[in-house]
Amino acid sequence: MRVVLSPDPVLREKCEPVELTEIPKLRSTARQMAKVMYKNRGCGLAAPQVGITKRIIVVDCTPEVEGEPLPQNPSFYINPVITRAWGGESESEEGCLSIPGISVVIKRHNNIVVEALDLDGQPFTVEAEGFHARALQHELDHLDGKTMFEHLDPIDRINAFKAYEQALAEGAKPGDVG
Ligand SMILES: [Zn+2]
Numbered sequence: 001m002r003v004v005l006s007p008d009p010v011l012r013e014k015c016e017p018v019e020l021t022e023i024p025k026l027r028s029t030a031r032q033m034a035k036v037m038y039k040n041r042g043c044g045l046a047a048p049q050v051g052i053t054k055r056i057i058v059v060d061c062t063p064e065v066e067g068e069p070l071p072q073n074p075s076f077y078i079n080p081v082i083t084r085a086w087g088g089e090s091e092s093e094e095g096c097l098s099i100p101g102i103s104v105v106i107k108r109h110n111n112i113v114v115e116a117l118d119l120d121g122q123p124f125t126v127e128a129e130g131f132h133a134r135a136l137q138h139e140l141d142h143l144d145g146k147t148m149f150e151h152l153d154p155i156d157r158i159n160a161f162k163a164y165e166q167a168l169a170e171g172a173k174p175g176d177v178g
Pocket residue numbers: 095096097098138139142
């Protein structure tokens with residue numbers, strides 16, 4: 001399992017909901033996704049980023065402490081949906097493991113509630129704010145085939161895409177942020 005890079009068409013696909021009966025066989029897939037995320041030092045990864053068009057994401061926003069091993073507390077979300085958003089919107093720079101070498105300013109909701117199923121098929125609800133809310137919104141976009149580029153207006157998109165091509169030409173790898 002490896003990270004698929006933009007502009008791979010799989011990143012523009014709308015992912016299929018996961019059926020309850022599929023969850024047991026997708027557990028190891030989800031755990032492998034977490035491994036790929038940590039290996040590339042990401043804080044989130046969506047299934048299409050490893051070529052799987054199913055509605056699964058993994059997120060870990062636990063802050064890194066310098067000199068200590070990376071804390072690994074992955075949260076898995078199956079069929080996640082945002083059921084509430086409030087607290088206004090903020091702009092901030094984001095990176096993406098599938099678009100290495102650049103960062104892009106994107107406007108996101110400050111506070112959201114996400115409902116999803118866990119790896120046992122049990123429903124759960126998470127209230128997230130700030131960076132955590134941003135990471136969840138970024139990963140949820142991937143499930144609808146939306147990358148950072150699709151958030152930008154046409155001119156910014158062209159500029160971001162040029163910067164990305166340049167970064168790739170210079171050897172940018174997943175986890176590199178511009
Ligand atoms: Zn991404």
